[in-house]
Amino acid sequence: MTDQTPDYKDTLNLPQTDFPMRAGLPKREPEWLAKWEAMNLYDRLREKGRTEGRPSFVLHDGPPYANGHLHIGHALNKTIKDMIVRSHQMMGYDSRYVPGWDCHGLPIEWKIEEQYRKKGKNKDDVPVVDFRQECRRFAEGWVDIQREEFKRLGVTGNWDDPYLTMNFHAEAVIAEEFQKFLMNGSLYQGSKPVMWSPIEQTALAEAEVEYHDKESFTIWVKFRVAAASDFTDKSACIDTDLLGANVVIWTTTPWTIPSNKAVVYGADYAYGLYEVTDTPEECWATKGERFLLADKLAADVFTRARLSDAMWKRVRDVTADELATLSLQHPLAGAEGGQGEWDDLRDFRAADFVTDEEGTGFVHCAPSHGMEEYELYRDLGMLDQVITYNVLDDGSFRPDLPFFGGKYILNRKGGEGEANKAVIDKLASVGGLLARGKIKHSYPHSWRSKAPVIYRNTPQWFAAIDVPLGGDDTYGKTIRTRALTSIDDLVKFTPQSGRNRLYSMIESRPDWVLSRQRAWGVPLTCFTRKGALPTDENFLLRDPKVNQRIVDAFEAEGADAWYKDGAKERFLGTDYNPDDWEQVFDVLDVWFDSGSTHAFVLRDREDGTEDGIADVYMEGTDQHRGWFHSSMLQGCATIGRAPYRNVVTHGFTLDEKGNKMSKSLGNTIVPEEVIKQYGADILRLWVAQTDYMADQRIGPEILKGVADSYRRLRNTMRFMLGSLADFSQKDRVAPEDMPELERWVLHRLTELDATVQKGYRSFDFQGVFSAIFNFCTVDLSAFYFDIRKDVLYCDGESTRAHAARTVLDILFHRLTTWLAPILVFTMEDVWLSRFPGEDSSVHMQDVPETPEAWRDEDLAAKWTMIRRARRAVTAALEIQRADKVIGASLEAAPVVHVRDEAMLAALKSVDFADLCITSAISLTHDPIPQEAFRLPEVEGVGVVFEKADGEKCQRCWKILPDVGTHAHPGVCGRCDAALG
Structure with a gap:
């Protein structure tokens, strides 16, 4: 440019915007939260839904537990829910979301007990109502904390009126829902093996158990063949070479040997009689001793017993018919000081759960501590002969059990107790041991205390899932058939694999254990007749008037009413003599609480649903055995079907290397820290970019990549804002009058709109964001914007420039509404930069309709x-x-x-x-x-x-032959015309 050439910079239509390049999200996001609260955004959306007669869409919140700060899994979960709710709102629904909390149960009770122990206080010395009130206050405190943490993530919902399972109405409804089980005949009291936590001293459901590796003792134990049986009229004609031989069993739970009542074998396996011909110095076998073993496993057993191949021989086959003639002696039979505890002969029979894949081919049965053994003897009608009560609530042996009384299976911190070693030592001393070792295997642990659990026979309350129920049998007569029919016919699963997971679990599950031996929860509001057996017809009190008195009291006072002085007399009224009835004080499984939420949220609230059915339940994949499962069972028992139409699941969150997050490894990502560094929108964008249906990874490098994507997208929005600064409706150009390039952009919008709305409806946020991001970076920034900058900056008031700005306006409204469910804060910032105002918000907008006429395939x-x-x-x-x-x-x-x-x-x-x-x-x-x-x-x-x-135009920088030949010096013809 010569000294005589003017500076044309001020004549260009350069982008003008106050929208900052740097987002400053950690500082600015709270301002938008305050704005939404001030304008009462959630309620205004509900009013909009009512006035416009929108179809309802309800995501029912699976309640998190109110006992700690949020972790990254909470952030993932709540963000996905928020994207579902917001996207459906912007696609024309009245999309309602009532957040909720699970407030009862052992974790909170455990915390209060810990506080007591630190103060040297005993829980049992505190009145139960006082203890429950402390639990309630603890939960209330964490609800308030978590509520603010969830809101900081940008999650919209009815935060002023959430549902809590400990609210009086909720407790009344939970009791009422339990009474439906009482009245329809599915409730019964049974004594069977359940997963029991000795540390927490309560039964546990499968959903309350997680599996970790555990090193266990493993032993090979001798049961001597006897000639008679107390159980059956077996033939006394036993081959003499089998008398005195030893059937060998293998177990990883030595502590169950004192409760052994039988040994079982496989009718279709090959068994043999084996004899020891020589022994090493240190060995529990003796020369000439004979053993019955499955042929496939014999060599391994002798190796475990330190016997080389030259030290034993196979004597002959032993047929299933021969095995059927045998009975066995317990290895502790006749032991001095045993007081006859184990002198009765053990039953010996075939069972279909025996395998020859590991062990010995024989299985030791303690029906009080194993479900398969329990079911075998239940079906044989022999439970009264085989059930023991040797293990107490705290995991110790009953005090009067010979040799082992008072010894603990686990110590008070969940580690190995004395019981296993005591049993092994005693077996060795009486000659009942053949071999021992240790094994590392996957073992159930309580997800709360992290301590191992045991199977223990104990009286519990169950819901029978195969008993025909009354009422509407459209989807089946039993809980199980209704649930399986619901899965097949009524529920859509995302991903589809969730269907198979839930179906197989419900298809094979046992009856539901409803009772817990704790204090903080909704009690099993029922009475049992004194002196009656659980099998008696009149064992349970079933009276609608009594039930209603209980529900009314809970509605007014909460479940504490059950524990107040005179509660039994109050509820029984004058219709029954209180001395004839026992009040049950077990509390309901917390999964029953959360499984009942459909009744007091979807059914009872104004912002629920007309039919009490949710459009979506969305939780982690572990909830196929948790909330999805319990809600299915509860709903099928009380309303005859699943309480949801869609089940969406997400995976677990791992670190960048794919490892499980652990404080001990130092690889945890805390939502609060991410928000402080980047802002909640970056965390939300991470959720949108990941395949949440599988396990997903997060870490510092991943977050840096997310932040880079965010910056690129932000620059796209900033360019549009700057180019639309002086756009007005009078400049709008009809699509048919636009250049081809603009019409091609409109065509792409029809394709993208279909992709985005289909993705949102199918909960595919990764697909939605990927499509939008690629469009913004490839089609817009690298192509359309790159080309049209020249026209926008230099053309002046041309049709091309007006058409380009018209397209930018169309893009603006679609991109902001498409992205608002994901980047809730940033799109609000973008929107308010164009349309400021106290009542203005992108979240009050719907996705604009994209005319099909814009589509042009040719x-x-x-x-x-x-x-x-x-x-x-x-x-x-x-x-x-x-x-x-x-x-x-x-x-x-x-x-x-x-x-x-x-x-x-x-x-x-x-x-x-x-x-x-x-x-x-x-x-x-x-x-x-x-x-x-x-x-x-x-x-x-x-x-x-x-x-x-040619020469370089000093205004548009094109090099053209005509530069310098026009009225305005140093410019081309197009720029000369623009300058006027």
Whole structure:
């Protein structure tokens, strides 16, 4: 530019916006939260739904537990829920979300007990109502903390009126729902093995158990063959070579041996009689001793017993018919000091759960501590002969059990107790041991105390899931059949694998253990007749009037009413003599609480649903055995079907290397820290970018990548805002009057709108964001914006410029509403930058309807060809730029050789130089010269580089021959016209 040439910068229509390049999310996000609260955004959306008569959409919140700060799994879970709720709202629904909390149960009770222990206080010395009140206060405190932490994530919902399982109405409904089990005949008291936590002294459900590796003792134990049986009339005709032989069992739970009542075998396996011919110095076998073993496992057993192959021999086959004639002696039978505890003969029979894959081919049965053994003897009608009560609530042996009384299976911290060693030592001392060792295996642990659990026979309350129920049997007569029918016919699963997981669990599950031996929860509101057996017809009191008195009291006072003085007399009234009835004080499994939430949230609340059924339940994949499962069972028992139409599941969150997060490993990611560093929108964007249906990873490097994606997207929005600064409706251009390039963008919007809305409806946020992000970076920033900057900046009041701004306005409304469910804060910032105001919010908007008339497949096909050719040109120019032949593409005027006539015609129908951002371009059908640049993926296009001819326009920077020939010095004809 010469000294005489004016500075034309101020004549350009450059972007103008106050929208900052740096987001400053950690500082600014709380301002938008305050704005939404001040404008009462959630309630205004509900009013909008009512006035417009929108169809309802309800995601029912699976309640988190109110006992600690949020972890990254909470953030993932609540963010996905929020995206579901917000996206459906913006697609035309009245999308309601009532957050909730699980407030009862052992974790809170455990915390209060810990506080007591630190103060030297005994829980049992505190009145139960006082103890429950402390639990309630503890839960209330954490609800308030977690509520603020969830809100900070940008999660919208009815935070002023959430549901709590400890609210009086909720407790009344939970009791009422339990009474439906009481009245329909599915409730019963039974004594069977359940997973029991000796540390917490309560039964546990499968959903309350997690599996960790545990090292266990393993022993091979001798049961001597006897000639008679107390159980059956077996033949006394036993081959003498079997008398005195030992059936060998293998177990990883030595502590169950004192409760052994039987040994079982497999009727279809090959067994043999084996004899020891020699022994090493240290060995529990003796020369001449005989053993019955499965042939497939015999060699391994002798190896475990330190016997080489030369020290034993196989004597003969032993048939299943021969085994059927035998009875066995317990290894402790006749032991001095045993007081006859184990002198009765043990039953010996075939069972279908025996395998010959490991062990000995024989299985020791303690039906009080194993479900398969329990079911075997239950079906045989022999439970009264085989059930023991040797293990107490705290995991210790009953005090009067010979040799082992008072010894603990686990110590008070959950580690190995004395019981296993005491049993092993005693077996060795009486000659009942053949071998011992240790094994590391997956073992159930309480997910609360992290301590191992045991199977223990104890009286519990169950819901029978195969008993025919009354009422509507549209989907089946029993809980199980209704649940399986619901899974097949009524519920859609995302991902589909969730269907198989839940189906198989319910198909094979046992009856539901409803009772827990704790204090903080909703009690099993029922009475049992004194002196009656659980099998008696009149064992349970079933009286609607009594039930209603209980529900009314709970509604007014909460479940504490059950524990107050005179409660039994109050509820029984004058209809029954209190001395004839026992009040049950077990509390309900907390999964029953959460499984009942559909009744007091979906059914009872104004913001629930008309039919009491949720559109979506969304939780982690572990909830197939948790909340999805318990809600299914509870709903099928009380309303005859599943209480949900969709089940969406997410995986677990791992660190960057795919490891499980652990404080001890120092690899945990805390939501609060991410928000402090980056802002909640970056955390939300991480959720949107990940395949949440599988296990997902997060860490510092991953978050850096997310932040980079965010910056690129933010720059796209900033460019649009700047270019729309002076846009008004009078500048709008009808689609039919737009240039082809703008009409191609509109076509792409029809495709993208379909992708986005389909993705949101199918909960595919990764697909939604990927499609939008690729469109913004590839179609817009790298193509459309790059091309149209020249027109927007330099054209002045041309139709092209107005058309471009019209398209930018259309893009603005779609991109902000498409992205608002994901980037809730940023899209609010973008929206308010154009439409400020106290009552203005992008979250009050719907996704605009995209006219189908914008779709133009022929035009799209043409522009696909044009863009392919453009890639070849830009690649050729990039080489020249890298070699410093040119500094910018406007210095070029390449010659483009095009072999395909259709492509050539397409390129000639547009201003291809503008599209390639060159000052000129020549198109030819001439053969491609040898020296031409070729891009392998763009066949039939060759580019020969030429420099542009002319002078550089000091306004648009194009190099053109006419520069300097117009009224305004140093500009081209287009710029001269724009300057007027």
